Amino acid sequence: xxxxxxxxxxxxxxxxxxxxxxxxxxxxxxxxxxxxxxxxxxxxxxxxxxxxxxxxxxxxxxxxxxxxxxxxxxxxxxxxxxxxxxxxxxxxxxxxxxxxxxxxxxxxxxxxxxxxxxxxxxxxxxxxxxxxxxxxxxxxxxxxxxxxxxxxxxxxxxxxxxxxxxxxxxxxxxxxxxxxxxxxxxxxxxxxxxxxxxxxxxxxxxxxxxxxxxxxxxxxxxxxxxxxxxxxxxxxxxxxxxxxxxxxxxxxxxxxxxxxxxxxxxxxxxxxxxxxxxxxxxxxxxxxxxxxxxxxxxxxxxxxxxxxxxxxxxxxxxxxxxxxxxxxxxxxxxxxxxxxxxxxxxxxxxxxxxxxxxxxxxxxxxxxxxxxxxxxxxxxxxxxxxxxxxxxxxxxxxxxxxxxxxxxxxxxxxxxxxxxxxxxxxxxxxxxxxxxxxxxxxxxxxxxxxxxxxxxxxxxxxxxxxxxxxxxxxxxxxxxxxxxxxxxxxxxxxxxxxxxxxxxxxxxxxxxxxxxxxxxxxxxxxxxxxxxxxxxxxxxxxxxxxxxxxxxxxxxxxxxxxxxxxxxxxxxxxxxxxxxxxxxxxxxxxxxxxxxxxxxxxxxxxxxxxxxxxxx
Numbered sequence: 001x002x003x004x005x006x007x008x009x010x011x012x013x014x015x016x017x018x019x020x021x022x023x024x025x026x027x028x029x030x031x032x033x034x035x036x037x038x039x040x041x042x043x044x045x046x047x048x049x050x051x052x053x054x055x056x057x058x059x060x061x062x063x064x065x066x067x068x069x070x071x072x073x074x075x076x077x078x079x080x081x082x083x084x085x086x087x088x089x090x091x092x093x094x095x096x097x098x099x100x101x102x103x104x105x106x107x108x109x110x111x112x113x114x115x116x117x118x119x120x121x122x123x124x125x126x127x128x129x130x131x132x133x134x135x136x137x138x139x140x141x142x143x144x145x146x147x148x149x150x151x152x153x154x155x156x157x158x159x160x161x162x163x164x165x166x167x168x169x170x171x172x173x174x175x176x177x178x179x180x181x182x183x184x185x186x187x188x189x190x191x192x193x194x195x196x197x198x199x200x201x202x203x204x205x206x207x208x209x210x211x212x213x214x215x216x217x218x219x220x221x222x223x224x225x226x227x228x229x230x231x232x233x234x235x236x237x238x239x240x241x242x243x244x245x246x247x248x249x250x251x252x253x254x255x256x257x258x259x260x261x262x263x264x265x266x267x268x269x270x271x272x273x274x275x276x277x278x279x280x281x282x283x284x285x286x287x288x289x290x291x292x293x294x295x296x297x298x299x300x301x302x303x304x305x306x307x308x309x310x311x312x313x314x315x316x317x318x319x320x321x322x323x324x325x326x327x328x329x330x331x332x333x334x335x336x337x338x339x340x341x342x343x344x345x346x347x348x349x350x351x352x353x354x355x356x357x358x359x360x361x362x363x364x365x366x367x368x369x370x371x372x373x374x375x376x377x378x379x380x381x382x383x384x385x386x387x388x389x390x391x392x393x394x395x396x397x398x399x400x401x402x403x404x405x406x407x408x409x410x411x412x413x414x415x416x417x418x419x420x421x422x423x424x425x426x427x428x429x430x431x432x433x434x435x436x437x438x439x440x441x442x443x444x445x446x447x448x449x450x451x452x453x454x455x456x457x458x459x460x461x462x463x464x465x466x467x468x469x470x471x472x473x474x475x476x477x478x479x480x481x482x483x484x485x486x487x488x489x490x491x492x493x494x495x496x497x498x499x500x501x502x503x504x505x506x507x508x509x510x511x512x513x514x515x516x517x518x519x520x521x522x523x524x525x526x527x528x529x530x531x532x533x534x535x536x537x538x539x540x541x542x543x544x545x546x547x548x549x550x551x552x553x554x555x556x557x558x559x560x561x562x563x564x565x566x567x568x569x570x571x572x573x574x575x576x577x578x579x580x581x582x583x584x585x586x587x588x589x590x591x592x593x594x595x596x597x598x599x600x601x602x603x604x605x606x607x608x609x610x611x612x613x614x615x616x
Contacts, residue, residue: 009051009058010491016042017484017536022558024532030346035476040065042234042483051491058490066482067475070445071178075171075478076470077448081433082124083469084461090423109211110151113137117155118209118378120160122169122198123434126159132576148526149585150217156579157216158568159210161601164564165201167194168437168444172530176477176560179485179538180552194438197557200612208597217594220585237299237364237391238269239290245307247290253280254606255290255306263302273423299364299391326371334399334410335366336390344384358402360394426460474531481535489539498543510615514558515606517541521562522598526569534563554613561605568594 006014010522016038021033043060051058066072075237084090097116100531101109113133120129137151163169169175181191241247247255258264268276269289276282284335292302303309338344344354366389384390392399402410430449436447455461505513525533537559545552566573570580570590579585609615 006493006496007491009046009049009487010493010496012045013133013484013487013491014493014497016045017488018485019484020480021532021536030473034478035473035480039476039480039483042480042487046487058487062166062486062490063483064479066486069173069478069482069585070181070443072160072475072478072482074168074178074443074445074448076475077445078168078174079125079460079469079471080466081430081448081455084426084455084464085124085430087465088423088460090426096180110154110217111209113151113155114158114209114212114362117159118205120163120597121159122166124168125242126163126170129159130156130579134579147217147220147222149220149222149589152579153585153589154212154216154221155223156575157593157597158209158212159575160567160573161201161205164561165195165198167192168434168448170530170564171474171478172534173560174564175481175531176534176538176556179482179535180542180556181538183542183552185360192487192556193440194434194444197265197560200557200605200608201561203424204601207604208601210437211600212419212595216593216597219596220589229260237292237294239299239302239306239308241284241286241288241290241308243286245286247284247306247308248286250284251280252278252282252284255278255284258301258305262298263292264294266293326518334394334402335394336392336402338384338388338390346383346385346391347381348381349390350381357493358394359398360392360402362390362392364391365389366391381581386525400434422458422460423459426455429454429458429460450576468616477531478535481532485535485539488536489543494539495543495546497540498547501544502547502564502615503542510548511606511610513544513548514609514615515602516555517544517555518558518562518602518605521559522565522602525566526565530563530566530573534559537563545576551613552613554609554615558605561601565598565601567597567601 010239020034020038022040023029024031043063046059046063055207060577086261101112117126117129117133119125133155137148137155141521164173167173177192215255239247246258248602252265253266265278268278268282268284269291270285272288276288290308292299294302336344343353343357349355355361364386399410432454433444433447433451435445436442436450441447452461452466454464456466485494488497501517502513504515510518521537523531524537538556541555541559542552545555568591570576570585570587576590
């Protein structure tokens, strides 16, 4: 089997794909920025140097078609439908059931939690499920003396497994199914239905969930739970000494005595470049900053008894006024997790205008990279990274507005989702969306879009919530990945890579080739975005099946399942990053559980897919 010779356009697209995969792994560059840059280069390149092919026209019209792709429409509509479930509190009964089960039989309750999380993730985004379950699991595990570290990570990974099982389980599935549907029209194979691959996921995923239930908790060292009903996470903060403060004009020893010796001052800053020695006799002046590391409630206690403030009262970005009052009366504390794609990612509080936008005061910060990540300078100027957690103060309305915005993940550990009278309506609409697609009455893109209309008509979703449910990051990376996939197929580069892959493994049985391809996709998805790996891998998988002369379905599923197996690193999936921060896990904890789980799922699919599709 001789490989074809690619033309200059194919080589350029392949190089651009490699650049895209590299940029998608750069934590300092937002995904939407790198996606837009790649899309511009691709469109501009083919505009300036047209691709001359009578069979496959490639240009701006083809690359922009991703914005109207059926899979993207379905993903956006499902985001909005899921938002309605979240804001109406339709998931609250699940929280009640899980909490009751943990109070009676905790070991069995862990299995129930894993199965319930996986089942629910088959029909909606797993992020709100994880956010809902985390504070419940922490509180009940502490009450029944069950290590929380053995609960939270298995729960998060179980939701990823559940998301594999249906077309709408993850955006990755929808993308793969959508691309496969486009190719099916040209190559003559049947598109996937909503539940066409539930069986292999149920069998292999069932083994994975048993592993998460019985073995995974034993592999994870017991960690101190940093998230509980009172949010006992240690934060680095600064106490600003004001003119009216008790500490103004007092010695450090007098200030420490006021706190009964409980406050630990790490350093004292008098100006941008002057730090004072922590001598007991040093006199504190208005404008000094005390760097303190402690629990949220202790920080607020020090603020009260010393008359200091946990933010810079001279900072124009955080003024004292009716919206951001000095007094904490009637206000609440909450924790905000910085995730990739959030408005705070790789931004400072000042640059993002956090307080002005959300009416919340930033009090302290918990760095994700461990205690060695020292906090220096003004909190407002610190560049935030994925996994950092902000302690904020504000009214319950402001905190709830931030939670419902969908822009950031808020962990307050105390506020339950409201189970409103509109929750049952939202559940009914979701049932319609799923059942209409399941019985072939209409495509999922149509039923989801109708579902959005019904949610708005029934007052389960506001236009503001609908707009905020959409993610610029998700849209741009999907459109860019679709454009790259179209370019790989149109220039023949996908076929070229498929022939090269087949030539390398030509002497191996087809099941072994399929297994190797699953492994490649699994490794790729733990490095780059799931969607990027899936969209680029799908056309190559179809080309490989064509070269082997076999059914393309198992190879398309190889892409789908491999791209979803982001178990081994905390950065492979958004919920992994959330769990890393909230559960107090270390990177090695994901390796301890994720690598065995990945091997189990890989070997399971490697055995089952050839059997189900008779690859022999």
